[in-house]
Amino acid sequence: MYNEKKIFIAACLCLCLFGMVAVSVGSVLPEIVTKFGVGKLKAGFITSLLPAGILAGSIFFGPIADRYGYKELYISCCVLVLIGLQALAFGTDWWMIQLAVFAVGCGGGVLNGGTSAMVADISDEEERGSRLSLLGIFYGVGAIAMPTILAVLAQWFTRETIFLGIGGFVLGIIFYLISIAFPPPKQAGGTPIGAMGKLIQNKVLLGLSLFLLFQSGMESVVSSWITSFLQVQPNILPEMALMALTVHMGALTLMRVLLSRLLKIYPSFQILVAGYLLIVLGCLVLWWSPNYTGALIGLVLLGCGFAGGFPIIFAQIGTLWSEVSGTAFSVALTIALTGGIGLSYLMGVVAHHFGVEQLPLLLLGAVVCLGLMVLNTRNTFRTSKV
Numbered sequence: 001m002y003n004e005k006k007i008f009i010a011a012c013l014c015l016c017l018f019g020m021v022a023v024s025v026g027s028v029l030p031e032i033v034t035k036f037g038v039g040k041l042k043a044g045f046i047t048s049l050l051p052a053g054i055l056a057g058s059i060f061f062g063p064i065a066d067r068y069g070y071k072e073l074y075i076s077c078c079v080l081v082l083i084g085l086q087a088l089a090f091g092t093d094w095w096m097i098q099l100a101v102f103a104v105g106c107g108g109g110v111l112n113g114g115t116s117a118m119v120a121d122i123s124d125e126e127e128r129g130s131r132l133s134l135l136g137i138f139y140g141v142g143a144i145a146m147p148t149i150l151a152v153l154a155q156w157f158t159r160e161t162i163f164l165g166i167g168g169f170v171l172g173i174i175f176y177l178i179s180i181a182f183p184p185p186k187q188a189g190g191t192p193i194g195a196m197g198k199l200i201q202n203k204v205l206l207g208l209s210l211f212l213l214f215q216s217g218m219e220s221v222v223s224s225w226i227t228s229f230l231q232v233q234p235n236i237l238p239e240m241a242l243m244a245l246t247v248h249m250g251a252l253t254l255m256r257v258l259l260s261r262l263l264k265i266y267p268s269f270q271i272l273v274a275g276y277l278l279i280v281l282g283c284l285v286l287w288w289s290p291n292y293t294g295a296l297i298g299l300v301l302l303g304c305g306f307a308g309g310f311p312i313i314f315a316q317i318g319t320l321w322s323e324v325s326g327t328a329f330s331v332a333l334t335i336a337l338t339g340g341i342g343l344s345y346l347m348g349v350v351a352h353h354f355g356v357e358q359l360p361l362l363l364l365g366a367v368v369c370l371g372l373m374v375l376n377t378r379n380t381f382r383t384s385k386v
Contacts, residue, residue, distance in 0.1 A: 002181040004122050008131065010180060011115040012138045013173045014074060018115070019142020020166070021081060021108035022050075028088060028150070031159055036094055046101055053105020054112065055337045061110040062117065062330025069185035070118050073110060075177050080107035082170040089163035109337075112139075116310075117329040120318025121183060129268050129315035134260040136311050140253030144246065186323060199331045204320065204380055208313050211373035212336035215309040217343025218279070218366050221359065222248065222302060224344050225351070229359045236292050244292075244299055251303030259308050268312045269381035275312075276367075276374050278305030283367050287360035316380060 032038075032046075057077070065073055080103050087100035116132060123131045153162050199205055223245065230241040262271060282301030289295045314329070321328035343366060350358050 002183050006180045007122055007182065008119060010177055011119050011135055014111045015115045015135055016138040016142035017081060017170065017173060018108045018111045019139040020146040021104050023143050023146045024085065024104060028159065032097060046098055049098060049101040050105040051341050053102040054109035055334065057106040057109025058113050058333040058337055059330060061114050062326035065114055065117060065326035066186050066324055069182055070114060071177065071182040073114060075174055077107035077110040078170055078174045082167055085163055086167055089160045113329050113333045116314045117326045120314060120325055125319050128318055129263040129312050130260045132311035132314050133256045133263055137253050137256045140249055144249055199328055205328060205331060207376045208317060208380065209332040209335035211377055212310065212313055212332055213339030214366050214370040214373060215306065216336040216340035218363055219306055220340035220344040221347045221363065225347050225356060225359055228356045230295060232356055240292060244296055247296055248299040248303045251300040252307050255304040255307035268315065269378060271308050272312050273374060275305045275308040276371060280367055283360060283363045287364065
């Protein structure tokens with residue numbers, strides 16, 4: 001028999017690890033480029049391997065989790081991340097670095113989707129959204145911790161030594177996962193892989209997934225391009241731009257703390273709409289802002305607006321497809337991540353031809369599409385049946 005609190009702690013630790021993974025390449029890329037003497041083309045290619053790995057992990061984790069359970073899957077992916085991070089630090093050949101980045105992304109992609117699916121499984125309908133919002137905090141903790149650890153400890157230790165320490169943290173997570181009992185697999189008598197094709201064609205799941213697609217795309221554009229956007233503005237230094245990104249992530253994380261309470265009080269769709277309105281306001285402030293202070297306000301609003309989208313949609317998916325929740329989460333995350341990669345690439349095209357100054361206009365275009373998805377999902381929240 002499993003203990004819900006221990007399972008939730010395991011999910012939080014694994015999502016924190018994914019948060020670290022998500023920023024790992026960007027945190028060490030300058031040193032890797034210098035070490036191997038590669039050009040911008042190769043550096044750009046290696047950054048694309050991380051989201052490719054995350055996407056691959058997101059596609060396959062659901063059917064495996066539904067069929068075999070979460071314990072062995074989590075342990076295997078933590079080991080994969082551990083090996084990948086150490087290879088990033090100690091790799092002596094360029095092919096090893098490329099393989100390490102993809103491995104870290106793949107393991108992280110499984111942990112990202114698997115933690116949400118498992119928390120949805122162990123939660124009842126009333127507390128599902130609140131727990132998923134609380135879980136989401138740990139992504140922000142990991143994402144903020146990784147560059148902070150590297151920046152602070154780099155004054156006294158080499159990158160290799162720091163990564164050995166991070167490896168010790170990952171080993172601690174692995175031993176904890178080994179020590180606790182997990183929920184049994186839900187489809188032990190048969191494979192749910194065939195269900196994936198049916199789920200992809202399900203209009204309700206597709207509508208929820210398209211909401212995630214546009215929000216994921218907007219989040220990806222902000223996290224990847226906002227520092228470049230701010231640095232072309234007058235009187236904004238690089239360190240100020242990095243601070244703005246940290247403030248944005250901090251606002252998202254703190255709002256998820258608040259949402260863990262609000263989702264127990266107010267209907268989830270009302271909070272989803274309120275979050276959307278904050279996103280709209282944030283985009284407009286970012287577009288109109290003439291100075292750094294205005295940009296900070298816009299980024300805080302965007303962070304607060306983004307906070308509820310994934311936990312609320314994930315909670316609804318976990319309610320509607322409880323018997324094959326892992327597979328349903330795989331479908332939704334695959335669609336969402338495709339949007340994140342696609343919109344970020346589109347921003348690159350826009351920046352190349354028209355300048356990075358057009359970022360707020362791209363966000364406003366995406367926010368119109370996101371609004372249509374909000375309207376499209378409103379009926380889904382009025383029923384607990386597909």
